Amino acid sequence: MKLVDLPNLSTKRLKALSESGIDSLLDLLNWFPHRYLDRTTVLPIRQVKGQGEEVTVVGRIQKIRQKGYGKKKRLEVILQDDTASLKGVWFKGGHYIKKQFSEDDAVAFFGKAKQYGRYVSMAHPEWDKIDDTSDIQDLKQIVPIYPSNKTFSKRRITSKLIHQWQKVILKHERPPEFLPAKIRDQHNLPKRHESYRMIHFPESQSEYKQAFKRFKFEELFLFELSVAKTKHEIIERNEGALFTDLDQYTQPFFNEHLPFELTEGQKSALADIKKDVRSGKQMNRLIQGDVGSGKTIVALGAILMALDNGYQAAFMAPTEILAEQHYRTLSNFLDPLDVNVRLLVGNQKTSLRTDILTDIEGGNCDIVVGTHAVIQDEVNFNNLGLAVIDEQHRFGVKQRAEILTKGSHPHVLVMSATPIPRSLAMTLYSDLDISIIKGLPGGRKPVKTAVRHQSKHDDIYNFVEQELREGGQAYVVYPLVEESEKMDLKDATAGYKKLKKRFSDFEVGLLHGQMKSEEKDAVMQQFINNDIQVLVSTTVIEVGVDVPNASIMIVEHAERFGLSQLHQLRGRIGRGKRQSYCILVHGQKVSKEGKFRLRKMAQTSDGFEIAEADLKLRGPGDFLGTKQSGLPEFRVADIVEDQWILEQAKSAAWEIMNDDPDLQKPEYQKLKEVFIPYYKEKSKFYGMG
Structure with a gap:
């Protein structure tokens, strides 16, 4: 069966579906309801108390009128059922809303009901047109309401028609299952075909909630499996330099020259780094710390470990001001030690630049601090063993990948002073191990x-x-x-x-x-x-x-x-x-x-608490900024609201990756068919393609 075989699907309607991204039966099946009318929650208007309760009412539009003048102008829409009338009121956007309604339209209003004078009113109610008020009685208890748009309205693609199409599709098609049975059982997920039935034809609220959980899990699981695969390939593919000696620089610096006591958070982060650089595999670690938590001294510890083992280190910052600041900070800290630190930025004189590049290539430069100038083609390292990237979100994954070409799989340490909530870190930085530095260095007073x-x-x-x-x-x-x-x-x-x-x-x-x-x-x-x-x-x-x-x-x-x-x-x-x-x-x-x-x-003053609040206010896209690449677009899942599903999906993904990274076992064959094309697309982002 094909999309064109559906009943009542004219050429114009087919075009309208295509304009909304629906080009196949599966696309239409994935056009999920955005709301459900539950007959048990639809009240006759006379039974609405008007005490601020959230209710659904269904009726026909009796009157559409505009009242007041200037700033006090408002739109009133009177909705009437067999028992009484209710008023929908819009103080803003009335001109647009007015065009959406005609008298005698069958409409459902959703909102907080309050008694004003002789009318119960709803201010700015959400609304959906339905084909007939009797639909509420004729259909099953749970009625799906599908997203609509101007094109759908023009071609009379109603919620009822979409529902009829879903019934035909599910009668003739059986979407294949790809989640392994053990994953479904472990997380109490319905089968895929049954989930489509439960989302389009639910027999109870719990059914469509279960179905939504399944599809959210499915999306997040595929993403987390792609991240796990990426990370696994990095680990398997890239051997890392062994930093075993700490005698010449690291121990003398921390034991004799460091002018303050490290915080517990800093000690913990350094311990994570030490474990990474002694594992024989390439380190890919993110150090997250609130503003002023002392990330630079942790980075310096990693740099000294590299120097102790005969390697060079690069320190990248997003702006020249920050690069110069880091250069001064490192130079001051390392003044008692015999270490050559050079600054490489864009506006230097040719003679100075040539001298720095010669030092880097010849191995006389131990540490180069700079902007993106560090990753330009003309920069050739003698023996790069560690790359530190400050304010990671200001660069991007491609630039992080470019620094890797400057040495033989150098260890990578990225830092961010922009607290990122756990849910975002699990998606945006899932290919990195994460250390979080909490607390302020001694002597600092809270602002x-x-x-x-x-x-x-x-x-x-x-x-x-x-x-x-x-x-x-x-x-x-x-x-x-x-x-x-x-x-x-x-x-x-x-x-x-x-x-x-x-x-x-x-x-x-x-x-x-x-x-x-x-x-x-x-x-x-x-x-x-x-x-x-x-x-x-x-x-x-x-x-x-x-x-x-x-x-x-x-x-x-x-x-x-x-x-x-x-x-x-x-x-x-x-x-x-x-x-x-x-x-x-x-x-x-x-x-x-x-x-x-x-x-x-x-x-x-807790940056992570503030970031969580900000994320909830603005959503992931706005929180990171429109230029931030790497945040996946999910059709159903919301990484803020669905953190618990995200954690389950990540756990399941790693379970499979540890069991069978190439998905060779018979029970993973259906998953492999879906995952391979998905992963090829994602791997372009991670620089693996």
């Missing part, structure tokens, strides 16, 4: 965070002046560089002029993304040297910049920033011995989400 209205600016500036006179420095961050007519936000250039007058006894600098790279570096260097006391900036100072003397962070229009962004900004202070203060300044109008973000920032 005190306050939320203030913009009317308190005089008090805020008086406090800042007091801090400056006591030797501190301050950041003032604005969301825009120049004034925007569309958004009532203060811009950095105007703020700079105002603050220059207010703090006339001090040096005030301006830093923003539209400045040339060398201009930004010069301003930042002045701030680091305390030649500038107040730095007015946009979010270019968000990640990685380390100025221990800076003790105040003021964020203007803080309600417009994301949670993780606010946390990164706050992480620029509290890096020295001074008590530091973050002041989040908000405007008159703050959304519900904006208030939540500000409150969360004041409540906690």
Whole structure:
């Protein structure tokens, strides 16, 4: 049977399905309901109490009318059944909603019901058109409602018609099972064919919930199996250099020259690295730590292990400012030891660059710190044994793969100061082992965070002046560089002029993304040297910049920033011995989400807790940013809501990978047929194809 064989499927309807990505019977079977009408939860309107309860009502539209004027204009749709009437009210989008309805349409409303005057009302109810109110009685207890769109509506592809097609497909087709029986039994999953029946023709709520779990598991399992296969092939394919000697650099540095005590988190991460580099296999490890948790010293420990065993190390940072900062930090730490550290960035003079490249190729350079310049074709290492990549999410998997070509399978250590919730780490960084550094190094004081209205600016500036006179420095961050007519936000250039007058006894600098790279570096260097006391900036100072003397962070229009962004900004202070203060300044109008973000920032300094909250607010795509590659697109699963299924899927994937990595056993043959093409597609992303 083919898609064209379905009843009532005209050429125009076939085209409408294709425009929605439905080109086969399986595609149509996978067009899952987005909601179900449960006859037991559909109330006659007269029985709706109107006390804020969530209900479903079904009836015919009696009246469509618009009331009020200007900003108070609203759309009212009166829905009537055999018992009474209910009013659906839209205060926004009424012009669009009005076009969707006609009088006498059969409609289901979903929402919170409240009594206003003589009507029970629903504000902005969700709604679905149905073919007839009697359908609720005629169909089975659970009625699937399928996603629709303009093309479907134009071609009259209704929920009822899609349901009829699903019945025909399931009568003639039996989608093949590919999950091994032991996996299904272990995780209590229905068979595939039965799952399609349960999702399209459920006999109870538990049935369609079970079916959705099956399909979510299926998606996550295939993804986790591809990751497990990738990781297995990396481990099997790549032998890693053995770092067994620790005498010349590592032990002397940590025993004699380190000026502070390591935290338990740092010790644990170093132990993980030591185990990796002595395993004989290539290390691929992510060090996750909150801002200021001391990841650099852990990276330095790994670098010294490489040097002790005759290897070179490369340290990559996403920007020149950060590369120079890491260069200074490593050089200062290693000053007592005989180690040659070189800095390789894009804007160096030809003579200096030639000298550095000669040092790297000849083996005189022990550690090269730089930007993406480190992975350019002209850079040839003498004996690269370790690559450290800072702020991994700012690079990407391809650039991580490129550094591997610079040596004979060098160990790879990637670091991220952007806390990533466990669910995202399990997908985005599943090909890496993960170490998490918790806690702050000794002597660091937690940053005190306050939320203030913009009317308190005089008090805020008086406090800042007091801090400056006591030797501190301050950041003032604005969301825009120049004034925007569309958004009532203060811009950095105007703020700079105002603050220059207010703090006339001090040096005030301006830093923003539209400045040339060398201009930004010069301003930042002045701030680091305390030649500038107040730095007015946009979010270019968000990640990685380390100025221990800076003790105040003021964020203007803080309600417009994301949670993780606010946390990164706050992480620029509290890096020295001074008590530091973050002041989040908000405007008159703050959304519900904006208030939540500000409150969360004041409540906690735990970056992982903040990241979890941010992920729930924004979803995975927005959380990572549109340019972030590598996050898989799931049709049914949600890696935030379905973390427990994700963990089950990962466990099942590794169980099979450990049992039979090439899927040669008879019980894995059906899985192999599905997995091989899936894996070939995914392996392009991991650089395995």
